[in-house]
Amino acid sequence: MVRFGDYSPGAQVGIMIGLATISANLLALLFFFTIGFDRPEQVIIGTTCTTVLVSAPLGAFLVSLNFKMKQVAAQLDHETRTDSLTGLSTxxxxxxxxxxxxxxxxxxxxxxxxxxxxxxxxxxxxxxxxxxxxxxxxxxxxxxxxxxxxxxxxxxxxxxxxxxxxxxxxxxxxxxxxxxxxxxxxxxxxxxxxxxxxxxxxxxxxxxxxxxxxxxxxxxxxxxxxxxxxxxxxxxxxxxxxxxxxxxxxx
Structure with missing residues (x-):
């Protein structure tokens, strides 16, 4: 399987939007058939739960990806500044x-x-x-x-x-x-x-x-x-x- 980071930026955005849309629709259907949307407070509860359940894993993924990118950038910066054999500067x-x-x-x-x-x-x-x-x-x-x-x-x-x-x-x-x-x-x-x-x-x-x-x-x-x-x-x-x-x- 091709890693997510290997896709183009446009493809990555499309994948995330598609996954978020599918997840939100599935959750909306689940809430509709379980608690219904007859009253305003039910709509608010369903919308809030859907937003949290969809955005939480997506946000965690983006934060993790950003953290890994910072680690790679820091490592590359260290390697360009430091001689790998002696530990002295370049x-x-x-x-x-x-x-x-x-x-x-x-x-x-x-x-x-x-x-x-x-x-x-x-x-x-x-x-x-x-x-x-x-x-x-x-x-x-x-x-x-x-x-x-x-x-x-x-x-x-x-x-x-x-x-x-x-x-x-x-x-x-x-x-x-x-x-x-x-x-x-x-x-x-x-x-x-x-x-x-x-x-x-x-x-x-x-x-x-x-x-x-x-x-x-x-x-x-x-x-x-x-x-x-x-x-x-x-x-x-x-x-x-x-x-x-x-x-x-x-x-």
Whole structure:
């Protein structure tokens, strides 16, 4: 049997009107042959009972259908905003939330720090241990990052093994401290997964949002620091200021 929701809107309306009409006529005949309609009060009673008996199940059906539609809409909304593997935000949601925060903050001040994170040699992990272990590593990274974030911070999986973190109101010192916490905790993922020979590390580039700077600009600065961290051997943190001075901040 074809589900009701598979019919066109016009057909659905026609079915409901038809069922309501048939039900009302049957009930009217039942009342006519049982109590009759000789007096006005009998007509009122019969009409009221018919209306209640027809509208109650129809109303319950419509309320149930509306509730299910809201559930589906909420689930779809959650899926578009959240990365299914790590539980972090999607790239699109990250841009939406962080740009909204930047618009609300004082334009003469920076909004916070941005971390660009990349799992080191992730392709090697997939090739050597399989994609199931690779997915487990990404899931653990998602859990780790979420556990370190503050109430107004935001994190997302940008795709593959890349992550971005926005630290609300953070200066370079705080961003460096958070970065090294992530760097250190990541080294424990292999032991947690109990996979022999597995080595999990990350490289992190850090930049601080400057007044009037766009999100794309600060992300580019953090990405340049990440690129520098990879070139210097990975498994380390490089900050924007260290790029200027020629020195790196290592774990």
């Amino acid at each position: 790239r699109t949601e990250f841009y939406l939330q962080v740009q909204r925060h930047m618009q609300l903050c004082d334009p003469s001040k920076g909004a916070g720090g941005v971390l660009y994170i990349d799992a080191d040699h992730f392709k090697r992990i997939n090739d050597a241990y399989g994609h199931a272990i690779g997915d487990a590593v990404l899931q653990e990274l998602g859990i780790l990052i979420r556990s370190i974030l503050g109430e107004w911070d935001h994190a997302a999986r940008f795709g593959g093994e890349e992550f971005a973190v926005f630290l609300e109101g953070a200066d370079l010192g705080k961003a460096k401290w958070i970065s090294h916490r992530i760097l250190s905790a990541t080294r424990g993922i292999a032991g947690h997964l109990r996979v022999d020979g597995l080595n999990v590390t990350v490289s992190i580039g850090v930049a601080i949002h400057e007044p009037h700077q766009t999100l794309d600009e600060v992300l580019v600065a953090a990405d340049q620091c990440l690129y520098s961290a990879k070139n210097q051997g990975r498994n380390r943190v490089v900050l924007a200021e260290s790029m200027l001075s020629g020195t790196d901040h290592l774990a």
